[in-house]
Amino acid sequence: MEQTQKTKKKKTYTKQITALVFFGVLAVLCLFNLIFGNKEAHKPALRITAVLDGSYMEDYETYFEERFAGKGAFTFLNESVETLFGKRDSSGIWKGKDEYLLEEIAAPDKKNLEKNLEAVNAFSEAYYNVPVYFMLVPNAASILPDKMPAYHIGEDQDKQFEEIEKKLGTGINWVDVRKTLKKHRDEDIYYRTDKNWTTLGAQYGYEVLAQAMGLDVSKAPKLEPYVVNNDFSGSLAQKSGYGKNYEDSISIYAPDSLKDNLEVLVTDADENMKSATLYDRSKLDGRDKYSLFLGGDHGMLDIRTTAESADRLLVFKDSYANCLIPFLVPYYREIVMIDPSLYKGNLEDVMEGRNFTGILFLYSGNSFVTDSSVGKVLEIRPDTPAVQTTAGSAAVSASQSGETDAGGADGGSGDTDAESRDGGLEETDAESQDSGTGDADAENKGSEPGDDNAGSGDGGSGDTYTDEGEDGQDEAE
Numbered sequence: 001m002e003q004t005q006k007t008k009k010k011k012t013y014t015k016q017i018t019a020l021v022f023f024g025v026l027a028v029l030c031l032f033n034l035i036f037g038n039k040e041a042h043k044p045a046l047r048i049t050a051v052l053d054g055s056y057m058e059d060y061e062t063y064f065e066e067r068f069a070g071k072g073a074f075t076f077l078n079e080s081v082e083t084l085f086g087k088r089d090s091s092g093i094w095k096g097k098d099e100y101l102l103e104e105i106a107a108p109d110k111k112n113l114e115k116n117l118e119a120v121n122a123f124s125e126a127y128y129n130v131p132v133y134f135m136l137v138p139n140a141a142s143i144l145p146d147k148m149p150a151y152h153i154g155e156d157q158d159k160q161f162e163e164i165e166k167k168l169g170t171g172i173n174w175v176d177v178r179k180t181l182k183k184h185r186d187e188d189i190y191y192r193t194d195k196n197w198t199t200l201g202a203q204y205g206y207e208v209l210a211q212a213m214g215l216d217v218s219k220a221p222k223l224e225p226y227v228v229n230n231d232f233s234g235s236l237a238q239k240s241g242y243g244k245n246y247e248d249s250i251s252i253y254a255p256d257s258l259k260d261n262l263e264v265l266v267t268d269a270d271e272n273m274k275s276a277t278l279y280d281r282s283k284l285d286g287r288d289k290y291s292l293f294l295g296g297d298h299g300m301l302d303i304r305t306t307a308e309s310a311d312r313l314l315v316f317k318d319s320y321a322n323c324l325i326p327f328l329v330p331y332y333r334e335i336v337m338i339d340p341s342l343y344k345g346n347l348e349d350v351m352e353g354r355n356f357t358g359i360l361f362l363y364s365g366n367s368f369v370t371d372s373s374v375g376k377v378l379e380i381r382p383d384t385p386a387v388q389t390t391a392g393s394a395a396v397s398a399s400q401s402g403e404t405d406a407g408g409a410d411g412g413s414g415d416t417d418a419e420s421r422d423g424g425l426e427e428t429d430a431e432s433q434d435s436g437t438g439d440a441d442a443e444n445k446g447s448e449p450g451d452d453n454a455g456s457g458d459g460g461s462g463d464t465y466t467d468e469g470e471d472g473q474d475e476a477e
Helices: 002-036 048-053 055-067 071-084 110-126 157-167 178-183 199-213 235-240 281-285 325-331 347-351 365-370 374-378 391-401
Strands: 093-095 101-103 132-137 172-176 223-232 248-255 264-268 273-275 300-305 312-317 334-338 358-364
Touching (some): 110 172, 132 365, 178 199, 199 325, 199 358, 312 325, 358 365
Parallel strands (some): 132 172, 312 358
Antiparallel strands (some): 093 101, 223 248, 264 300
16 A cells, blocks of 8 residues: 555656656747747738638748747657657657557548549549559558557558449559558568658559559669668658657669660649759758659659650659659650649640550548549549540541651650650750669669668769759759
8 A cells, every 4th residue: 555655656756747847848948939039930921812722821830940949849848748648649640669650540531532533533434545543552550550559449441442442433443552562561661750651662562553554564674772861750750749769761763774774854844843853862951851752742743754665644643652653764755743732733734735545543541531632633624525645546646747756756646846756855964864763873883772872973862953944954963
């Protein structure tokens, strides 16, 4: 009895001391910000249009982060105290085993999910001659349930996927990566501190996708992994305050021979910026290092290549696609990526004049079941004409214009000129041509996959995105 009372008193003292430390640090942070806070931080103006389109809250969050020093320390302190008292989740993020932070499996937004699936089916029917592939990637908590706290009970993502598959039209090819990812669950297929899958996970996903799409992988260059960063603290760590004692590594896959390099021209249609690489090395110096892949998310990104193919692929995606797309580049002359949550253009303008030979939907499970933008972007107007954007109609389009080259390099698109038949890459200079796929250069090829400097060469993690000059010429770093 006496021992029990002593234990209770000890716990009470621990709680009191922790509370005093917490409020003491909070007071110091407040005082510090009053004196040393960034008073030059620009506070966004409150406008109705900004509130309606969501930009006001994004700008205000940026202002808050710039204005108040020590915000990260405060978040970490707050979560440390809560963990001390047994709390294992924060903002829908669970602190799991083996340093894993796992995003809660999201409950579907049934109304929007229904609209999105109807829109996907209608889009597939409108462009009925183009093969459509639908690939949902399970989130880490679904593949790694043993990493979650033992008492956790959440949504069944497998059941969600099964329901979505049933509601997709018969003309849509369902690509299921769950079995493959579960087979490799003991490998690092998900980041521990970020919501995305790793490049290794994306490679396994690509292998399943390539088989479903009938890609001839024997003609693709052999790729090797190169570590380009070893101090990645991802979005889950930043949002929750957990995971401060662990840092992930980021890898890219590049050809093991320089002769297998492909030239690429990557165009951000929103900002009218061009790059000669798939990787934006400057992002490794910032907070969101995952944006290394394709420079992050964009409303529309156009990738033109020198691949020996006439095929063109249209991709609707979220961030999970960013590190997988480089695996698909060798198979396509052009890949157009659209992120419906950011896209502001007219989809019919994208479809017109391009003979897409494939359409891919690539999302994480959580992203797709909670998305509210897919249906809006895919909305088909009643007067949409019958589709001729197919591999079969490419020859018709080409014969109408009479502008196909000997190799059919431009997919038979009737509106392409000599520049696009050469891959549309004239805007890159000789220096940038060798960094086309963002692969490692000679220096990188000699480094071990674990070398932190492996991707820091001119080709490894690539040249940063640059503004297009007045003369249309872009020069890689």
